[in-house]
Amino acid sequence: MTQDEILKTLLDELYDLTVSTDIDLKNHAHPGSVKFEELRLDSLxxxxxxxxxxxxxxxxxxxxxxxxxxxxxxxxxxxxELINQ
Known part of the structure; x- marks a missing residue:
């Protein structure tokens, strides 16, 4: 598995969650550059x-x-890194 495949998995999960309306991950030029705190995910x-x-x-x-x-x-x-340990 590559880092890009892992990023795609993360993004696939985030598309279905309620994230900040300020960020459109599907149309973002570089979604990997978005910080978790910017997504404003709640604990659930x-x-x-x-x-x-x-x-x-x-x-x-x-x-x-x-x-x-x-x-x-x-x-x-x-x-x-966790996967490769």
Missing amino acids: DTLMMAMNVEEKLDLELEVAEFPRDATLDEFAEYIL
Whole structure:
């Protein structure tokens, strides 16, 4: 699995969640540059995203590990490191 594939998985999950109306991930020029904090996900959406990503990528994530100030690219890189451990 590549970082781009992980990013796509994250984006697929985020498309279905209630994210900030200021950000259109589907039409964003560089969606990987968006920070989690900019998405303004509530705790339930964050938990649902984590559970769905865990299931799709067959790994365990702690919601507390979601770095609010990280970009989606940085988080995809972090997940890739977890997978490769």
